[in-house]
Amino acid sequence: MDPFSAIALTAVFVAVLFYILWGVVKSAVKQGLKEDREEQRRLAERAAGPEGTSSPTQK
DSSP: OOHHHHHHHHHHHHHHHHHHHHHHHHHHHHHHHHHHHHHHHHHHHHHHTTTTOSOTTOO
């Protein structure tokens, strides 16, 4: 294998690894944001109370 082919093959290999890594990181960030939105929604519902009001004295 000549040096140019080795460099080209290495570049392709590294590019594929970075592409896979990019997909994994993107998926993890997307999942984390989804979980954060769900947590914020749960906290807002808990703060609103069972009747949908933020004040426990209101009925």
